[in-house]
Each structure stands twice: as C-alpha cells, then as structure tokens.
Amino acid sequence: METQPARPLAARRPSTPLAGEIAVPGDxxxxxxxxxxxxxxxxxxxxxxxxxxxxxxxxxxxxxxxxxxxxxxxxxxxxxxxxxxxxxxxxxxxxxxxxxxxxxxxxxxxxxxxxxxxxxxxxxxxxxxxxxxxxxxxxxxxxxxxxxxxxxxxxxxxxxxxxxxxxxxxxxxxxxxxxxxxxxxxxxxxxxxxxxxxxxxxxxxxxxxxxxxxxxxxxxxxxxxxxxxxxxxxxxDVVVPGDPSSAAFPLVAGLLVAGSKLVINGVGLNPLRTGLFDTLREMGAELEIRDFRIQGGENVGDIHVEHTALVAVDVPAGRAPSMIDEYPVLAVACACARGVSRLRGLSELRVKESDRLAATAAMLRAGGVRVEIEGDDLIIHGSTQPAGGGLVETHMDHRLAMSALVFGQATREPMRIDDASFIDTSFPGFVALMRRLGADISVP
The missing domain is CATH 3.65.10.10 (Enolpyruvate transferase domain)
Structure with a gap:
C-alpha cells in the first residue's frame, strides 16, 4: 500500500475579509x-x-x-x-x-x-x-x-x-x-x-x-x-447535495475573519445533520438559509454567513449525532468566542480517524487556548484572538487538518499543520477554494 508524502501547510490571518459565492463537494x-x-x-x-x-x-x-x-x-x-x-x-x-x-x-x-x-x-x-x-x-x-x-x-x-x-x-x-x-x-x-x-x-x-x-x-x-x-x-437516479460537514469549514472561517461575507450554495440540510448550524446560531452567528428546496428526497438550501463576534455555548450530549464530524471546527469557533464553552458527550470522537477528542484539544492548545477534557466533555476557554503560533499534529485526520487551517485564519500568529495530504479524502480542492475566498494558506 502506497504512503503519500507528508504535505505541511501554514495558515495566517488574512489581510482582507473572506468573500465569495461557492459550492462545496457532494455529501x-x-x-x-x-x-x-x-x-x-x-x-x-x-x-x-x-x-x-x-x-x-x-x-x-x-x-x-x-x-x-x-x-x-x-x-x-x-x-x-x-x-x-x-x-x-x-x-x-x-x-x-x-x-x-x-x-x-x-x-x-x-x-x-x-x-x-x-x-x-x-x-x-x-x-x-x-x-x-x-x-x-x-x-x-x-x-x-x-x-x-x-x-x-x-x-x-x-x-x-x-x-x-x-x-x-x-x-x-x-x-x-x-x-x-x-x-x-x-x-x-x-x-x-x-x-x-x-x-x-x-x-x-x-x-x-x-x-x-x-x-x-x-x-x-x-x-x-x-x-x-x-x-x-x-x-x-440520485442527486447528491453539497456536504454540510464540508460547508462547515468555510462557514466557520467566514464567521471568524472580520468583515467576511460568504454564500455556500446547494448544501444538504437533512434535519439530522444540522446540529452545527443550530449551535452556531446559539453563539450569535449571522447565518441564514435561503432558497430551501427538496432534491432527491433530501433538504437543500443556500447558506449566507457574515462575520460575527461569537459567544460561548453549552452543547448538550444529545446533539452529538447531528454534528459528530463537525466538533473539531466547532471547537475552533468556541476557541475564538467570548466565554467558556462546554461540548458534552463526545465519546464517539475517540474512535474516529484519530482520537479526535484528544487531538482537537491538542490543536487548540497549540494555538494558545486553555482546554480541559472532563470525562467525555471538552471545555474551551475562548479568546477573541487566540495567540496561535503552534504546530498541529493531524494524525492522518482530514477534518482535524482543515479545522487547524481555519483556526489559523483567526489567530495572531500562524498555525502550522504537519500534513495536509489526507484532506482530499473528503474535500478535494479545499485549499484552493479557501484561497479563492481570500484565506492565507501556504507552504511554510
């Protein structure tokens, strides 16, 4: 079995807001x-x-x-x-x-x-x-x-x-x-x-x-x-809508970078997949669904998002099944929010591509954020501008890698990841799409 060479990347706070109208890959x-x-x-x-x-x-x-x-x-x-x-x-x-x-x-x-x-x-x-x-x-x-x-x-x-x-x-x-x-x-x-x-x-x-x-x-x-x-x-015949788990990354980046305004078209909105959107709204996010429609038996809509000063959130364990893949990027949003957030009942994250609970905590710590794990809960002490400057070990986990690159758009110092080669497993063209919006992602 061939092993891909590691591809390190660095993400920095962009000099201009993120802006544009995009579609993300299929669910x-x-x-x-x-x-x-x-x-x-x-x-x-x-x-x-x-x-x-x-x-x-x-x-x-x-x-x-x-x-x-x-x-x-x-x-x-x-x-x-x-x-x-x-x-x-x-x-x-x-x-x-x-x-x-x-x-x-x-x-x-x-x-x-x-x-x-x-x-x-x-x-x-x-x-x-x-x-x-x-x-x-x-x-x-x-x-x-x-x-x-x-x-x-x-x-x-x-x-x-x-x-x-x-x-x-x-x-x-x-x-x-x-x-x-x-x-x-x-x-x-x-x-x-x-x-x-x-x-x-x-x-x-x-x-x-x-x-x-x-x-x-x-x-x-x-x-x-x-x-x-x-x-x-x-x-x-099947029409595959845009993946809400993939939409989460540019969406959170748009919330965190000052002045940003994005539209993400054709995103799947299955009610058992939209826990992240509900949670971000609880944090105060300027997030609106327009042109809601049904395609191939699935709910679909266009997401409009603008930069928002987020506040901390307490996420109940019962919401985990509807957003299980989005916790790493939600953790990034919480790290940049005012107050202390608690994400409850995350035992399922321990058996993902990595021990995603421990790896997510390590990512935030690399960015200077205070984090605790209590049982299966993740507690995040937010800051409106985390220090950044750290290296994130991705553990061959595509969602962790993308979350760290989003995190780097909001930290004072750049965030680096050891390997981006696995991102294409779920989001081919992610880095190019983020750069098109104005994100600063480059080879360190």
Missing amino acids: KSISHRALMFGALAVGQTRITGLLEGEDVLRTAAAMRALGAEITRDGGDWLVSGRGIGGLTPPEDVLDMGNSGTAARLLAGILATHDFSSVMTGDASLRKRPMGRVIEPLKASGAVFTAREGNRLPLTIQGARDALPITYRLPVASAQVKSAILLAGLNARGITEVEEPEPTRDHSENMLTHFGAQVKVTQAGRGRMIRLTGQPELRAA
Whole structure:
C-alpha cells in the first residue's frame, strides 16, 4: 500500500475579509450510499454531484471489484447494479483507504453474501476498531476474522442463508445502523435496528428511494427501523447535495475573519445533520438559509454567513449525532468566542480517524487556548484572538487538518499543520477554494 508524502501547510490571518459565492463537494455519506445501493439495484443508476474524493473513490473501486459496472459519464457517474445477492467474489483484497464509513458499511453488505473477502485500509484505518459492526453482523451467520482488537485487515465469510438481525445500538451510530440494514437486504424476514438517539437517516431515505420497504417509528428518544429483506431494488437516479460537514469549514472561517461575507450554495440540510448550524446560531452567528428546496428526497438550501463576534455555548450530549464530524471546527469557533464553552458527550470522537477528542484539544492548545477534557466533555476557554503560533499534529485526520487551517485564519500568529495530504479524502480542492475566498494558506 502506497504512503503519500507528508504535505505541511501554514495558515495566517488574512489581510482582507473572506468573500465569495461557492459550492462545496457532494455529501460524502450520500455518495458512499449511492454507489452501494446502485450496485445492489437492478438497472442503471445515474449519480449527479458525487463526491470525487479518495474515500468515495475507494467505495467505487470496491463495488467494481464485487461485480458492479461503474463508469464516469461527463460530470455524472453511472452504476449498473447486480441486484440483491448478486455480487461476485473479489479477486483481490478490498482496500478501503482512510474511509471508516466505507469499511463499516461494506462489512454489512459482505456479511450476507456467500463468499469470502478481505478488507484492509491505510495505517489510520487499520487502527480503528471494527468490533462495533462485527458483533451485530455475526447474528446474520457471517464469520469474521480480524487482528487483535477487532481491527483491519478483516476476513469476512458471508452467510450462506443469512438471518435477519434484531439489534439495539448501545451508542448512536449511523454507520453501525447502516451496516445492519445493508446486511438485512439479503436476509429473509424483518431486520430491526433500534437507535437510542436519532442519527443521520440517509440509508433509510435511500432505501426507500430505491424501492425497499422501510418502516421508521419512534422508540423513546430514539427510533426503531424495520426493513423487509430481499426486496428487488430498482435503479433510481440520485442527486447528491453539497456536504454540510464540508460547508462547515468555510462557514466557520467566514464567521471568524472580520468583515467576511460568504454564500455556500446547494448544501444538504437533512434535519439530522444540522446540529452545527443550530449551535452556531446559539453563539450569535449571522447565518441564514435561503432558497430551501427538496432534491432527491433530501433538504437543500443556500447558506449566507457574515462575520460575527461569537459567544460561548453549552452543547448538550444529545446533539452529538447531528454534528459528530463537525466538533473539531466547532471547537475552533468556541476557541475564538467570548466565554467558556462546554461540548458534552463526545465519546464517539475517540474512535474516529484519530482520537479526535484528544487531538482537537491538542490543536487548540497549540494555538494558545486553555482546554480541559472532563470525562467525555471538552471545555474551551475562548479568546477573541487566540495567540496561535503552534504546530498541529493531524494524525492522518482530514477534518482535524482543515479545522487547524481555519483556526489559523483567526489567530495572531500562524498555525502550522504537519500534513495536509489526507484532506482530499473528503474535500478535494479545499485549499484552493479557501484561497479563492481570500484565506492565507501556504507552504511554510
């Protein structure tokens, strides 16, 4: 497996406000799922706006290796599917690169196909635990062989006569929920997943879009999802909206740099993904959604944002599933806000690309900000102009790298990162887009 050379960068407070009208790349979560469901459907699916980042391209390569035909047609992608249960054994190891989403969702698909396969990933992904999907998927009849700690490489012997799964998630996780639902597609009977808190529901939306029978009901504070197995999924075109997790970076930069005024067009506004926008508004952010519309079953709108003097916030743990990927850049906003912020219930961050909770705290400390971790809470003592001047170790984590570069737009002294090479896994062209807006990002 090739290792990319490290690419250090430095970010400085720009001499002029950030300004412009932009679009961010397609939603990563929806892009992964569009390729997977298209490969499991009968007929040809056209995907418009697919994120062409490294993570999603790994999913495309994996689905090709499993027998689907996937081609690029101008700016769109075409997927000719194999139907439920119709995937074929791969001839080689499936390398999922840096993508935990791709690896965990694909484990669900492979668990109920009667052949053996092996998944691996880059150094970062091989450190991440897979036990949270392995345990429930075993109930389908699949057999898993992993390294110590349930880590990749992972061998999967799919079930011959797959059983439906009934499972209550111990911790809210859209990835685990989706893996179980994907396994349930090729099992007779009803697969049931109960989640303690509602998590992003792109899988449920897309299953319905492709013709599966999915029933979602309230279950206490969470939801129960029931899927009828072995449907005939029908090819269905997908329009991928802009990724709200990617929009978060220019959005927060616009809030922090004096005089800035930005428009981010065509952003996905799924109500289970908009926790960051709600939180920033609580901090006083000048943030407005215009031209709200529905595209391919998903809410979409244009975000207008202006520089704002932010105030501290106390974020409840229950909001975490709706903004789990946005905490590093929210932490940057809190570091530049007046007062002490507390971000609660962040245990899920410990099993991301890095221990994202510890790494986020280290990033802020490198910028001269006082930070504490109490249990699973992050406490940030904000300053309207943090000192900066530090070097951030990114731990091969694309969101941490982008957050640090946003942080550098607001600190007195530049912020440096050790490696930006992994940013393209989720946001190809990020640095060029930020420079176009007026951000000062350069090679140190």
